[in-house]
Amino acid sequence: MQRAAFAEPPLRITGDATRYNHRDGNDDYTQAGNLFRLMNPEQRDRLFGNIARHMRAGNTPREIQLRQLCHFFRADPGYGFGVAKALGIELSEDVAQSLVSAGDSELVAAEVPSSH
DSSP states (O other): OOOGGGSOOOOOOOSOOOOOOTTTTOOSSHHHHHHHHHSOHHHHHHHHHHHHHHHHHTTOOHHHHHHHHHHHHHHOHHHHHHHHHHHTOOOOHHHHHHHHHOOTTSOOGGGSOOOO
16 A cells, blocks of 8 residues: 555656666666676675575575576676575576576576576
8 A cells, every 4th residue: 555645746747758768778787797707706706606595595586596697697707606506596598698688577486496
């Protein structure tokens, strides 16, 4: 239930209106990749461990883990492989490339063998 106190105020407009796609022209991965590449091996290992630990502690479904791996691979392949390894998910180069190029709605989970 939405509380009225937090509702958006009415927006008076004239003419046609459409949604603005905030993703057009945005790069969500360069900054994350650059930061990752600045980290030394110990910092990277801590990052991988922290992410994996929190995903396991939260009982994060495998599909969501794989969706996150897509984002990590897009930032830097080493980032994706590091988190996958920390989660116990073995990935081939081909599957990793599929994760990088997969859209959010076309997850390649069927191609990733179960590590459990």
